[in-house]
Amino acid sequence: MDWREFIASxxxxxxxxASAAIxxxxxxxxxxxxxxxxxKRLKAGPVELEWEQAAVEVAESVATAAPASDEEDEEVAxxxxxxxxxxxxxxxxxxxxxxxxxxxxxxxxxxxxxRTAPAATIANQMADIGLISEQSATAVRxxxxxxxxxxxxxxxxxxxxxxxxxxxxxxxxxxxxxxPGE
Numbered sequence: 001m002d003w004r005e006f007i008a009s010x011x012x013x014x015x016x017x018a019s020a021a022i023x024x025x026x027x028x029x030x031x032x033x034x035x036x037x038x039x040k041r042l043k044a045g046p047v048e049l050e051w052e053q054a055a056v057e058v059a060e061s062v063a064t065a066a067p068a069s070d071e072e073d074e075e076v077a078x079x080x081x082x083x084x085x086x087x088x089x090x091x092x093x094x095x096x097x098x099x100x101x102x103x104x105x106x107x108x109x110x111x112x113x114x115r116t117a118p119a120a121t122i123a124n125q126m127a128d129i130g131l132i133s134e135q136s137a138t139a140v141r142x143x144x145x146x147x148x149x150x151x152x153x154x155x156x157x158x159x160x161x162x163x164x165x166x167x168x169x170x171x172x173x174x175x176x177x178x179x180p181g182e
Contacts, residue, residue, distance in 0.1 A: 004154045007149065007154065008149060008154050018142055022139045022142060022143075022168055022171065022172070023168070023171050025135050025138070025139065026135065026136075026139065026171050026172065026174065026175040075097070076166065076170060079093060079094050079166045080163055080166055082162075083159050083162035083163045083165075083166060084159045087150075087157035087158060087159050087161065087162035088150040088151070088153075088156075088157050088162070090162040090163075090165070090166060091146065091147055091150040091151075091157060091162055091165045091166075092147065092150060092151055094165055094166045094169040095119070095143060095144070095147040095169065097169060097173060098119060098140060098143060098169060098172060098173065098176070099119050099122075101173055101176050101177070102119060102122050102123060102126065102132075102140070102176070103115070103122075105126065105131055105132065105176060106122065106126060106131065109126075109129075109131045111125075111126070111129065111131065113125070118144065119140055119144050119147075120140060120141040120144040123136070123137040123140035123141060123144075124137055124141075132176055133175070135175070136172065136175045136176055139168075139171075139172045139175065140172060140176075143165070143168060143169060143172060146165060
């Protein structure tokens with residue numbers, strides 16, 4: 001096993017835990033507010049939890065925080081369909097959305113960044129000057145690693161993993177569009 005195969009197997013092994021960690025980190029406030037509520041019922045089988053009314057308010061705040069436009073919904077549907085036919089291409093195109101959002105945020109903040117700079121470098125610089133949170137920069141770096149493995153053919157992605165990447169990309173886009181201090 002050479003170093004590329006090792007990295008690919010490591011990424012493969014860590015895909016689900018990393019995905020869960022990124023989503024929990026991005027939605028930590030909403031999850032925390034949800035867990036603070038009064039637990040009404042708990043079922044152990046296929047895990048069913050029910051909270052009092054406060055949980056409904058948290059879910060509504062998440063749903064209304066950044067409503068997806070029809071154009072965004074169509075883009076996600078297109079990426080999901082692409083994931084079935086060309087998983088690596090879906091990962092590359094999905095990550096382009098992150099890169100575009102980083103440049104748009106930098107431009108809105110009055111910062112001009114070179115188009116050729118890697119997204120992870122841009123995310124680090126933007127976190128340093130307070131345009132995005134450190135958690136968002138960490139999420140971008142993680143997605144950039146997976147994107148690079150797919151781009152250089154070091155990982156043969158499956159349609160399922162490509163769809164997971166699209167979902168993670170949407171979560172990171174949500175975080176990038178939120179204020180850094182939120």
